[in-house]
Structures are given as structure tokens and as C-alpha cells.
Amino acid sequence: MTPSPSSTEAVVREARPADADAVAAFTRDTWGERHADYIPRVFPEWAASDDPDRGTFVATLPPAALAESDVIAGNDAVTGTDGDRTDGDTLVEGDGSGVADSGEPEAVVGCIQGVLLTEWEAWGQGIRVDPAARGFxxxxxxxxxxxxxxxxxxxxxxxxMVFSWNVMGLGQSRAVGFEPATEFRFAEPVPDARATDAANESGGAAAGATDEAAGTTGASEPRSVDGPDPNAAWAFWADSDARDHLRGLALDPDESWACSELTRERLATAAAEDRLIAVAGADGEFAGFAVRTRIAGRPAANAESADDDSAESDDDETDDAEPERVAVYGVSAWRDIEAAGVLYNQIAADAADVAADAVRVLIPETVEHVSDTGANRIPVAGEPDFVMSADLTARGAGDGGGDGGTNGANGTNGGL
Structure with missing residues (x-):
């Protein structure tokens, strides 16, 4: 039977490298048949890090709390556990900072990591709860x-960040003080070294676009911009629907799969490093831009390790894709459907130039932006992702809530 909630409360402590096997035991099947979980691969590095700008924590319970768990017995119909759990697979030796005294056993039943992105912005990721510990x-x-x-x-x-299909995870976030912030989707153009020339020759639309998207060539048709001005990009961004929908957020330049506020300084850095891509009309009016945030190495199935930029797997938190080099564009905005076509072609050419095998472009999850993308025959991810935000100046943040359901339902997204 599933253990009944009692007066026993979980005690959270800093993670240790010795917790890795316990965490792996309850995160191997987080998403069931949807995806493999990246946590077993990255947690040892998380726990060993002494970076003051990130904190990794685990929750602990007395072993007796899990003694009669159906999940451990392998017959839990809710989680779909297939019997690969064993009694005591999450037990570690306590050091006095968790629920157990030093030298006594305790069960590691959850994990989470916090990251300080800027002086005022933090990011929460990788929350997982052992299904055997529901109710505590x-x-x-x-x-x-x-x-x-x-x-x-x-x-x-x-x-x-929470998968749009993860209703229980969304509910758990709301319960502890997070509020809806924004949603986005990834567009997935194919790297193509000839794409920029194709767009300029076609009068603005993406190579392969529909006749309606291509339109007719004219003086106002957008063109690629050499050496784009970051200040012009900032002015365009500040007045764009994309910024309004995304609440000013873009993928963070340092922490994979995290969002932070896009700044003028970040655009200037991108321009200096030849990562700012822009389009303009024939009259020079700025018409759109994108920023290449990073090149990520997406790991193969069951990878033991990954490059620094891929510390957390791909956009679906999986390890089940073939190895490939992914060019990630963490923000994009454009004036109209024609500008979108030229911008996507520039992105495709830029990705080919950096030898990328695949592309991810963050776009606002709006009818306009997704349909502009579709009209230019650019594939998009099947589902959007939701970003949520907790006001840390409010005393209520972090209070209330429960367990967020099963292991898989309690996960949040994590890195590219």
C-alpha cells in the first residue's frame, strides 16, 4: 500500500555526491515512455559543484516512511512503475543535516537546483519527487x-519552466507561489548555407515558402543586414509584440535552458561576437532580429557525459536523440511574415556556417508568430513550454502546496 501521510516531514539539505545513486533510482522513469530524464546524468556534477551561484538540494525522509510503498514493490498503477525499484534503493548515510543523525540511514526522496542568473534573477530547475514519497x-x-x-x-x-502537458507540475508551481509568465515554442529551420541568397532572390520569403508567403519583390521587401546595430535591435525589441508576450525574456546566455531578461548589453555582446542576425527593408528600416545564444551538443541515448553547453539535454529533457550539434537562437522578433522568411533563412545560413546539424529558435507562442513560421514552411516543436515566475519580495512565495503528484508530473524542464 502507499504510505499514509503522517507527522513525518521531509527535511531538505544540500546535495552530496553520495546522493547520486539514490536520485538516479527515482528519476530513471520520470516521464515514462515520453522521454528519458537527464537528471541521473547531470546530478553528480550538480552535487559536486561548489559554485556559489547555484545550490542543489535533496529532500530526506526516515526509511520507515517508505517501508510499505507500492512503488518500491513495483505494482503502482498510478506511476506505471515496472518493478525496477528495490527496497532501500534511495537510502544513504546521514550526516546530521538531513532527517537522520550522522551515521544513520535516511531516504533521499527529491531533488531541486536553484541558479542565480543575474544579481536579481534566479532560476529553479530539475525538481523531482520520488513517487514513493507522495503525501509528505x-x-x-x-x-x-x-x-x-x-x-x-x-x-x-x-x-x-514547465512542459505545457505537465499539468500537475504546473499546479505544484502555482501552489508554492509561482504565477504564469509566458509561453514559447521552438521553430526548427534546417541549416542551409545557401538560404540567405535564396531569400534575397525570392524577395523576402524563406526558401521553399508558399506563394502567398513569398509575395512579390519590391522596394520594401526585407533584406539581410551586414553588421547589424545592437541599438537598433534593442529599439525594435522594446516596441515589439514579441517582447510584450515574452515579458522581456530570452534564453539565458550562460545557463542552458533558462530564461532571463534580454538587455541592450547582451545584444551588444552578441553583435561583437557575430551572433546577432538582423533583417531590414530596402529603405533600411529595421525589420527583425535573432540572437544565436549557444551551440549545444545534444547527447546520444544513455550518454555518460556531455559537453559543458549540453549539461541538461535537449528541449524535451531527453537523452534519446542521436548526437548532434544544435545551434540555439534564444530570442527572435520580426515585423511581418516576409521579414520572418528572410530572418529564418539567415538563421539557417548562420547555423550552417557554425556547422550545426539542427536548429532551435525560440519564438513567442502566439497565433501570429507560429502562423508566420508555418507560412514560411518552417517546422515547429509539437508543444509549447511555459515559464512561471515567483515574486521573492512577497512573503508568501514558497508556502503552501503539496507534492505535485507523481515523479513525472512534478518535473520541470531543464537544459539544452
Whole structure:
């Protein structure tokens, strides 16, 4: 039977490398048949890191709390556990900072990581709860610890990312103080070294676009821009529908699969490093831009390790894709459907220039942006992702809530 909630409360402590096997035991089947989970691969590095700008935590319970769990017995119909769990597979030796005294056993039943992205922005990721520990407030305890950690370091906001289909994870985030912020989707143009020339010759639309998208060539048709001005890009961004929908956010330049505020300085850095891509009309009027945020190495199935830029797998938190070099464009905005076509072609050419095998372009999840993309025959990801935000100046952030359901339902997205 599933253990009944009692007065036993989860105790959260800092993660240790010795917790890795326990965490792997309850994260191997997080998403069931949807995807493999990246946590077993990255957690050892997370736990070993002494970076002051990131904190990794685990939740602990007394071993007796899990003694009669149906999940451990392998017959839990809710989680679909297939019997690969064993009694004691999450037990570690306590050091006195968790629920157990030093030298005594304790069960590791959850994990989470907080990252300080800027002086005022924090990010929460990788929250997982052992299905065997439902009913003990593990999800709330982990979220509270991460939010307190971020607040103590001066952050005034903490954000996270949740799959749009993860209803229980969304509910858990709301319960502990997160509010809806924005949603986005990834466009997936194919790298093509000839794409820019094709777009300029076709009068603005993406190579292969429909006749309606291509239109007719004219003086106002957008063209690629050499040496784009970051200040012009900033002015365009500040007044764009994309910025309004995304709440000013873009993929963070340093932390994979996290979002932080796009700044003028970041655009200037991108321009200086030849990562800013822009389009303009024939009269020079700025018409759109994108920023190549990073090149990520997406790992193969069951990868033991990955490049630094791929510390957290691809956009679906999987390890089940073939190895490939992914060019990630963490923000994009455009004036109209024609500008979108030229911009996508420039992105395709830029990706080919950096020897990318695949492309991810963050676009706002709006009818306009997705349909502009579709009209230019650019594939998009099957589902959007949601970003949520917790105001750390509000005392209620981190209070309330429960466990967020099963292991898989309690996960949030994590890196490219």
C-alpha cells in the first residue's frame, strides 16, 4: 500500500555526491515512455559543484516512511512503475543535516537546483519527487528551500519552466507561489548555407515558402543586414509584440535552458561576437532580429557525459536523440511574415556556417508568430513550454502546496 501521510516531514539539505545513486533510482522513469530524464546524468556534477551561484538540494525522509510503498514493490498503477525499484534503493548515510543523525540511514526522496542568473534573477530547475514519497510535502519543501536560497542571495524573482502537458507540475508551481509568465515554442529551420541568397532572390520569403508567403519583390521587401546595430535591435525589441508576450525574456546566455531578461548589453555582446542576425527593408528600416545564444551538443541515448553547453539535454529533457550539434537562437522578433522568411533563412545560413546539424529558435507562442513560421514552411516543436515566475519580495512565495503528484508530473524542464 502507499504510505499514509503522517507527522513525518521531509527535511531538505544540500546535495552530496553520495546522493547520486539514490536520485538516479527515482528519476530513471520520470516521464515514462515520453522521454528519458537527464537528471541521473547531470546530478553528480550538480552535487559536486561548489559554485556559489547555484545550490542543489535533496529532500530526506526516515526509511520507515517508505517501508510499505507500492512503488518500491513495483505494482503502482498510478506511476506505471515496472518493478525496477528495490527496497532501500534511495537510502544513504546521514550526516546530521538531513532527517537522520550522522551515521544513520535516511531516504533521499527529491531533488531541486536553484541558479542565480543575474544579481536579481534566479532560476529553479530539475525538481523531482520520488513517487514513493507522495503525501509528505516533499515538493513544497524542495520549492521552499530553493526560493529561500534565491532570496538569501538577493534575487527578487525566481522563474522556472514547465512542459505545457505537465499539468500537475504546473499546479505544484502555482501552489508554492509561482504565477504564469509566458509561453514559447521552438521553430526548427534546417541549416542551409545557401538560404540567405535564396531569400534575397525570392524577395523576402524563406526558401521553399508558399506563394502567398513569398509575395512579390519590391522596394520594401526585407533584406539581410551586414553588421547589424545592437541599438537598433534593442529599439525594435522594446516596441515589439514579441517582447510584450515574452515579458522581456530570452534564453539565458550562460545557463542552458533558462530564461532571463534580454538587455541592450547582451545584444551588444552578441553583435561583437557575430551572433546577432538582423533583417531590414530596402529603405533600411529595421525589420527583425535573432540572437544565436549557444551551440549545444545534444547527447546520444544513455550518454555518460556531455559537453559543458549540453549539461541538461535537449528541449524535451531527453537523452534519446542521436548526437548532434544544435545551434540555439534564444530570442527572435520580426515585423511581418516576409521579414520572418528572410530572418529564418539567415538563421539557417548562420547555423550552417557554425556547422550545426539542427536548429532551435525560440519564438513567442502566439497565433501570429507560429502562423508566420508555418507560412514560411518552417517546422515547429509539437508543444509549447511555459515559464512561471515567483515574486521573492512577497512573503508568501514558497508556502503552501503539496507534492505535485507523481515523479513525472512534478518535473520541470531543464537544459539544452
Amino acid at each position: 510535502g516533499v515538493g513544497t519543501a524542495l520549492s521552499t528551500a530553493a526560493l529561500d536560497w534565491a532570496r538569501d542571495r538577493g534575487a527578487t524573482v525566481c522563474r522556472n
